[in-house]
Amino acid sequence: xxxxxxxxxxxxxxxxxxxxxxxxxxxxxxxxxxxxxxxxxxxxxxxxxxxxxxxxxxxxxxxxxxxxxxxxxxxxxxxxxxxxxxxxxxxxxxxxxxxxxxxxxxxxxxxxxxxxxxxxxxxxxxxxxxxxxxxxxxxxxxxxxxxxxxxxxxxxxxxxxxxxxxxxxxxxxxxxxxxxxxxxxxxxxxxxxxxxxxxxxxxxxxxxxxxxxxxxxxxxxxxxxxxxxxx
Amino acid sequence: xxxxxxxxxxxxxxxxxxxxxxxxxxxxxxxxxxxxxxxxxxxxxxxxxxxxxxxxxxxxxxxxxxxxxxxxxxxxxxxxxxxxxxxxxxxxxxxxxxxxxxxxxxxxxxxxxxxxxxxxxxxxxxxxxxxxxxxxxxxxxxxxxxxxxxxxxxxxxxxxxxxxxxxxxxxxxxxxxxxxxxxxxxxxxxxxxxxxxxxxxxxxxxxxxxxxxxxxxxxxxxxxxxxxxxxxxxxxxxxxxxxxxxxxxxxxxxxxxxxxxxxxxxxxxxxxxxxxxxxxxxxxxxxxxxxxxxxxxxxxxxxxxxxxxxxxxxxxxxxxxxxxxxxxxxxxxxxxxxxxxxxxxxxxx
Amino acid sequence: xxxxxxxxxxxxxxxxxxxxxxxxxxxxxxxxxxxxxxxxxxxxxxxxxxxxxxxxxxxxxxxxxxxxxxxxxxxxxxxxxxxxxxxxxxxxxxxxxxxxxxxxxxxxxxxxxxxxxxxxxxxxxxxxxxxxxxxxxxxxxxxxxxxxxxxxxxxxxxxxxxxxxxxxxxxxxxxxxxxxxxxxxxxxxxxxxxxxxxxxxxxxxxxxxxxxxxxxxxxxxxxxxxxxxxxxxxxxxxxxxxxxxxxxxxxxxxxxxxxxxxxxxxxxxxxxxxxxxxxxxxxxxxxxxxxxxxxxxxxx
Numbered sequence: 003x004x005x006x007x008x009x010x011x012x013x014x015x016x017x018x019x020x021x022x023x024x025x026x027x028x029x030x031x032x033x034x035x036x037x038x039x040x041x042x043x044x045x046x047x048x049x050x051x052x053x054x055x056x057x058x059x060x061x062x063x064x065x066x067x068x069x070x071x072x073x074x075x076x077x078x079x080x081x082x083x084x085x086x087x088x089x090x091x092x093x094x095x096x097x098x099x100x101x102x103x104x105x106x107x108x109x110x111x112x113x114x115x116x117x118x119x120x121x122x123x124x125x126x127x128x129x130x131x132x133x134x135x136x137x138x139x140x141x142x143x144x145x146x147x148x149x150x151x152x153x154x155x156x157x158x159x160x161x162x163x164x165x166x167x168x169x170x171x172x173x174x175x176x177x178x179x180x181x182x183x184x185x186x187x188x189x190x191x192x193x194x195x196x197x198x199x200x201x202x203x204x205x206x207x208x209x210x211x212x213x214x215x216x217x218x219x220x221x222x223x224x225x226x227x228x229x230x231x232x233x
Numbered sequence: 234x235x236x237x238x239x240x241x242x243x244x245x246x247x248x249x250x251x252x253x254x255x256x257x258x259x260x261x262x263x264x265x266x267x268x269x270x271x272x273x274x275x276x277x278x279x280x281x282x283x284x285x286x287x288x289x290x291x292x293x294x295x296x297x298x299x300x301x302x303x304x305x306x307x308x309x310x311x312x313x314x315x316x317x318x319x320x321x322x323x324x325x326x327x328x329x330x331x332x333x334x335x336x337x338x339x340x341x342x343x344x345x346x347x348x349x350x351x352x353x354x355x356x357x358x359x360x361x362x363x364x365x366x367x368x369x370x371x372x373x374x375x376x377x378x379x380x381x382x383x384x385x386x387x388x389x390x391x392x393x394x395x396x397x398x399x400x401x402x403x404x405x406x407x408x409x410x411x412x413x414x415x416x417x418x419x420x421x422x423x424x425x426x427x428x429x430x431x432x433x434x435x436x437x438x439x440x441x442x443x444x445x446x447x448x449x450x451x452x453x454x455x456x457x458x459x460x461x462x463x464x465x466x467x468x469x470x471x472x473x474x475x476x477x478x479x480x481x482x483x484x485x486x487x488x489x490x491x492x493x494x495x496x497x498x499x500x501x502x503x504x505x506x507x508x509x510x511x512x513x514x515x516x517x518x519x520x521x522x523x524x525x526x527x528x529x530x531x532x533x534x535x536x537x538x539x540x541x542x543x544x545x546x547x548x549x550x551x552x553x554x555x556x557x558x559x560x561x562x563x564x565x566x567x568x569x570x571x572x573x574x575x576x577x578x579x580x581x582x
Numbered sequence: 583x584x585x586x587x588x589x590x591x592x593x594x595x596x597x598x599x600x601x602x603x604x605x606x607x608x609x610x611x612x613x614x615x616x617x618x619x620x621x622x623x624x625x626x627x628x629x630x631x632x633x634x635x636x637x638x639x640x641x642x643x644x645x646x647x648x649x650x651x652x653x654x655x656x657x658x659x660x661x662x663x664x665x666x667x668x669x670x671x672x673x674x675x676x677x678x679x680x681x682x683x684x685x686x687x688x689x690x691x692x693x694x695x696x697x698x699x700x701x702x703x704x705x706x707x708x709x710x711x712x713x714x715x716x717x718x719x720x721x722x723x724x725x726x727x728x729x730x731x732x733x734x735x736x737x738x739x740x741x742x743x744x745x746x747x748x749x750x751x752x753x754x755x756x757x758x759x760x761x762x763x764x765x766x767x768x769x770x771x772x773x774x775x776x777x778x779x780x781x782x783x784x785x786x787x788x789x790x791x792x793x794x795x796x797x798x799x800x801x802x803x804x805x806x807x808x809x810x811x812x813x814x815x816x817x818x819x820x821x822x823x824x825x826x827x828x829x830x831x832x833x834x835x836x837x838x839x840x841x842x843x844x845x846x847x848x849x850x851x852x853x854x855x856x857x858x859x860x861x862x863x864x865x866x867x868x869x870x871x872x873x874x875x876x877x878x879x880x881x882x
Contacts, residue, residue, distance in 0.1 A: 089678035089835070097837065099679050100633060100662055131321040137284055138315035139334040140385060142307055149333075153324055181664040184647070199786030200642060201811045 005203075012204035013211060024205065028212045031189040034102050035170040038109035042169075043162045046114045050121035051147050055133075065122060071115035076174025083108040083179050100181040105189070108175030113165035120161030124154040156227045163227075167220040171213060190216075234296070235260040235389060235421050236281055241290035243276050243445075250276045251287070251445045258423055258438070263415050265432035265453065266425040267468070268442035274425040275318065275393055277442070281423060282315035282391045295388070311338065313389035319398055320378030322369070327353070327377050328362035334385040352384040356410070372403040376410075383414070392424040396431060408435055429469065433457065441468055461582050466504050471580070472551050473505040484581070487547035492523050495581035502582050509578035510552035512541055513571050514562060522573045525550070529568045532559070543572050631660040632841045635680040637751050638783035640828065641665035643803040643870055645861055646684075652857075653848050659841055665783065667750025675699055681836035682845050686751035686801070686828045700831035706849045707858050707871040708827040711755055712805055713818035714788070715741065715797035723797065724817045729763040731818045735797065736763070736770060742796035745771075746787050747779030751826075756799045759823055788812060801826050803870040806862065828871070850875035 016024050053064065085091050087098040087107070098104045132153050136146040151158060173191035180187035182196060190213045197206035236258040243251035251273050258264045266274050279285040280292060283299060283306060292299045294309045314334070322330050328349055335345045353359055356376040369377060375395070382390060392411070396404040412435045415422050426432060432439055432453060440450035448468075449461050460466040466474045477486035479497045484490070486503060493503060516524060527545035534540075538553045541564060550572055554562075564570065640646055646663045654661050666674065668685040675683045676699050683700070685691060691703045713723060713731055721741040723731040735743055746753040757767045771777060778796065780787045784804040791798040792812045805816065818824075830849050832842040848854055855873035862870040 089837075090676075094678070100664060131317065131319070132323070134284060134315075134317055135321055135323075137310070138282060138317065138391075139337070139381065140307075140311040140314070141337050145337045149323070181662070183662040183664060184650075186660070186662055199783060199789065201785070201789060201808065 009204040009207055013207035016205065016208040017211060021205075021208065024208045024212070026185075027188055027190060027193050027209060030102070031170060031191075031213075032216070034105050034176075034189060035109065035166055038106045038169045039113065039162060039166040041106065042110040042113050042117050042165055045110070046117045047121050047151070047158065047162075050118045050125065051151065053118070054122050054125040055143075055147060065119070068115050068119040068122070072119060074112065074115065076112060076172040077178065078174070079108055079112045080175040080178030083111065083175065087179065099179060100183060100187060102180070102187055104179040105176050105187060108179050109169040109172065112172060112175055113168050116168060117161050117165045120164060121158050124157030124161060125150055127157060128154050156231045160224050160227050163220050163224050167217060167224075170216050170220075234258065235262075235294070236423070237293040238277075238281060239291040239293070241277070241280060241287045241292070243273075243280065243285070244288045249445060251280075254290070254442075254445075254447055256281075256440055256447060256450060258421060261419055261421055263412075263422045263435055263437045264424070265436035265439035266423065266442065267429050267432050267439060267456075268427065268448070270427050272442045273445040274427075274442055276445075278315065278391050278393050278423065278425055282313060283310040284315060311385075312387060313391060314382035314385055314387040315391040316378055316382050316393065316395060318393040318395075320375060322366035322374060322377060322381075325366060326362060327358065327364045327366055327369070330366055330377055331362075331381045331384050334381060338385070348384050349380075352380045355383065355414075356380045371399065372406070375399065375403070375407060379407075379410070387420060389421045389423065392422065394425050394427065396426065396428070411435060429457075441465060443468075459580070459582070460504075463502050466502070466580075466582070471504045472507050473510070475503055475548060477501060477503045479581070484579075487545075489525060489546065489548060491579060492576040493579035493581050494577050495579075497581050504580040504582070505550065505574055505578060506580070507540065507551045507553040510550060510572050510574045512543065512552050512554060512558075512562065512564065513573070516571045522575055523579075524571060524573045526569065526571055529564060529566050529570055531566060532564060543570060545572070630838055630841060631662055632682070632838055632845060633662045633664060633680040634682040634684060634845060635664045635666055635671035635674045636684045637668050637671060637686055637828070638665050638785065639686070639752065639801040639804045640684055642783060642785035643807040643862065645803070645858070645871065648861060649849075649854065649857070652854075653845065656848065657841065657844050659844075661845075667746065667748040667752075667783070668754065669749030672699075675831070675833045678833065678835040678837075681833055681838055681842040682830060683833065684828060684830050684849070686826055687754040688827060688829075690754065691829055691831060695831065699834055701834060703829045703831055704846055704850060704875070705827050705829045705877075706855070706875045707873050708825060709802040709869075709871050710819060711752070711824040711826050712800055712802055712816045713797060714791070714800055714805060714814040715817050716792075716795040716813060717815050718795075719815075719817060721797070725820075726818055728759050728818050728821045728823045732759050732763045732765075735776075736765060736773065739774070739776060742776050742778060742794055744778045744780050744787055744791040744794065744796045744798040746784070746799075747781050748783075750784075752784060752799060752801055755824075755826065759799070762823060788814065803862070806866045806868055806870055809866070827874070 053061065083104065084099065087093045087096060087104055089099070098107065128150050132150050133146055136149040141149060171191065173195060176182070176187070176189045177192045177195065180189065180192065182188050182192040190209050194206045194209050194213070197203070197209065234257045238254055238256040241251055241254040242249070254277060266277065268274055276285070280287050283292070283294070286301050295312065297309070299306055299309050323333065331349045331352060332345050335348060349362070353361060356379055358373065358376055358380060361373070361377070366377065396407055399407060408431060411422065411424070414420065415435070436453045438452050439456055441448045441456060443464055449456055449465050456465070457469045460469050460471060463474050475486040477484040477491065479499055479501055482490065483492045484503055491503060516526070525545040527543040527550070530542040530544045530549065532539055532541050537556065539556065539559050541552045541554060543550050543552065552572060636646055641663065650661050650663055664674070664680060668687045668690065671680070671683045671685050672690060672694055674680045675694065691700070694700050695703050713728060715723065721734055721738060723734060726734065735741060745756055760767045760770050771779070778794070780790050782790065784800060785808055787798055788800055788805065788808050792814050830846050832839065832846055836842040855875050858871050859869065859873045862868070
């Protein structure tokens with residue numbers, strides 16, 4: 003117990019004194035997850051709109067598949083991405099494996115179902131009234147979609163934040179396609195996994211505290227947003 | 234004709250919502266679409282407002298056939314506005330709500346400003362521009378929605394049951410506004426309602442729907458004073474409606490010969506307005522009147538008027554008489570009386 | 583209130599995005615898990631990256647963390663060190679995902695080279711494997727030959743054994759000892775709860791064995807590097823079976839063959855060989871690796 007407290011003490015000192023190793027890992031993690039989240043949002047919010055505003059066979063089935071994939075195992079995504087971008091794989095010549103780009107790619111796919119699914123929920127939450135109102139006032143299809151997105155913006159932002167939360171805290175993708183290369187693809191989660199295995203408890207705790215803080219900021223923002231939607 | 238619907242049918246999830254609807258609305262009309270709740274009014278308005286596409290049939294607006302998609306459809310849609318049954322406002326200020334229709338049309342900002350202020354004044358909401366749309370009362374919300382529609386200066390304004398969610402005062406106020414707007418602006422109004430008193434107070438032409446079909450269409454007077462079917466007759470409040478066979482010598486209804494002034498032959502219906510039926514204790518035969526002997530079944534008070542049901546063989550006729558007439562005649566249940574009405578009072582269809 | 587929060591979040595995001603472009607790659611942080619404090623080296627613009635996959639024992643001892651900056655400085659290249667068991671390192675090599683591997687499983691290395699995936703197996707250091715266990719040594723393995731120790735474990739059922747169980751070089755060596763002791767490995771693996779498959783790198787396996795008071799087979803380098811935090815003691819350390827040779831192999835399909843060759847030359851160069859020989863001596867008072875480049879290791 004004293005050992006743990008001691009480690010905790012050192013961890014806090016590392017954070018307070020701005021330990022360069024700890025913070026460079028935290029910063030890199032943030033950059034990778036933010037990039038992944040933004041890219042995923044830019045691709046999959048429009049995809050969600052396409053799905054929501056079009057009627058087609060199997061739409062309900064597709065939406066339920068997407069919801070099932072909310073909790074797709076991260077290692078599964080990691081493995082699939084590995085097989086695709088490994089040099090022996092179909093996208094091997096891109097040379098993406100074991101780069102931060104590979105983690106971004108994997109996380110984009112990992113959180114795609116969350117962003118797509120929750121955006122669809124957000125749009126559905128607007129009912130028929132908002133799109134109908136927009137159309138009846140003379141909106142073109144695109145103007146209508148943009149208006150509905152803007153009306154549901156808090157919920158859509160929630161979707162994006164949930165995606166970020168998952169990206170920042172996942173390890174499967176980061177370790178399999180990132181390779182936990184020091185100074186290059188090492189993220190908070192992979193560094194913690196390695197650190198604990200190697201008995202670097204204090205540094206791991208410091209990284210853990212940062213990770214937890216990020217997760218808490220996300221969930222606090224989400225609950226604030228949801229609260230404000232109910233008004 | 235500003236709007237013509239030809240052979241419109243609409244089916245959703247295997248349900249036939251509209252069947253073979255034909256309708257035309259002339260420029261400048263205040264057209265009232267009537268019918269009970271669930272008869273397809275909203276679906277028809279959505280097709281007319283180019284929000285939905287019919288399963289089959291043609292929609293003509295502004296003397297042009299409107300395609301199912303494309304620029305031409307959008308352009309036509311931009312010349313009309315539909316005010317939905319329960320209007321919703323967008324997040325943000327009243328001003329931002331009202332200006333939206335102009336913004337998406339690419340109107341220059343300075344013009345937008347003048348137009349929005351003018352239309353807010355028109356609906357008596359001067360100074361409401363900065364109010365948050367979430368803080369408005371029901372009547373204010375309705376007026377903002379109206380302003381948001383009017384600011385576009387549409388050729389056609391479609392309203393889906395605008396009065397349903399309003400209390401009687403607000404409803405009266407809204408109807409007055411709509412009537413004023415109609416006479417001032419020259420906009421063609423198309424309004425759905427399940428309450429025909431709305432129609433009577435502001436409509437010029439209209440149609441009555443039932444189970445996804447048009448039951449009757451024409452001027453408001455035609456609809457209310459010349460119903461063409463028993464449904465229409467009861468919809469506009471007619472009573473004493475009977476099926477009849479029309480012959481040379483008159484109509485036979487329930488075994489009685491009824492004289493009338495129409496030249497109709499074959500099967501049909503006749504209706505006798507209750508206020509046209511005179512109840513008396515004695516028979517006074519005149520050639521132009523129909524006479525029947527019957528027994529009083531019941532005497533009911535409906536407002537300041539009394540309804541007397543008289544059973545004449547197979548027919549039960551209802552007559553409305555005033556309280557003074559009732560006392561004077563001293564009518565009670567089970568009494569035998571004579572009822573009479575003019576041949577010209579009989580409505581034949 | 584809400585708008586406030588949102589705008590603050592936005593500002594933070596924008597700030598990160600703004601400074602991210604330039605600095606995200608400049609912060610090659612020092613190895614988290616070791617005490618090496620060389621200055622971090624910013625990558626040269628357009629620097630070529632070279633990937634080496636290494637067995638976990640060379641990683642967990644901190645040897646790679648020690649050598650990496652030297653190589654990067656000397657050749658102006660970013661060296662990406664990926665740690666994995668020998669099996670995984672070989673698989674990465676087969677798929678062409680790494681340029682060089684440093685592993686320790688002679689038979690499999692020779693097969694790998696024979697199949698054409700690697701250019702040549704070049705041994706550059708060796709040490710010994712150890713059977714370690716808790717000081718009370720419940721199965722009394724101390725001083726035994728490795729085969730005998732394993733036989734005792736299997737037969738009298740006293741004491742737990744944690745296996746790497748990850749297809750690594752150490753795991754391969756363990757299997758070889760079981761075979762030498764006269765067992766079929768599959769039988770051992772499935773013989774009971776005493777045999778635990780950890781599925782982790784060498785360091786974590788040691789931590790696990792220590793927690794459970796179990797025996798395990800470890801390479802000497804990792805054990806010494808971890809010894810300070812562990813109660814485990816070396817019990818079996820004699821026998822030819824226990825020789826542990828590390829080799830460097832350039833991958834045939836390396837994206838950067840010249841640089842891969844540079845790494846092989848670097849590891850076998852006189853200077854670096856000396857550094858390897860002295861690595862950890864100051865800290866642990868004992869040699870972790872014996873350099874052996876150029877020596878004839880065929881017999882052992």
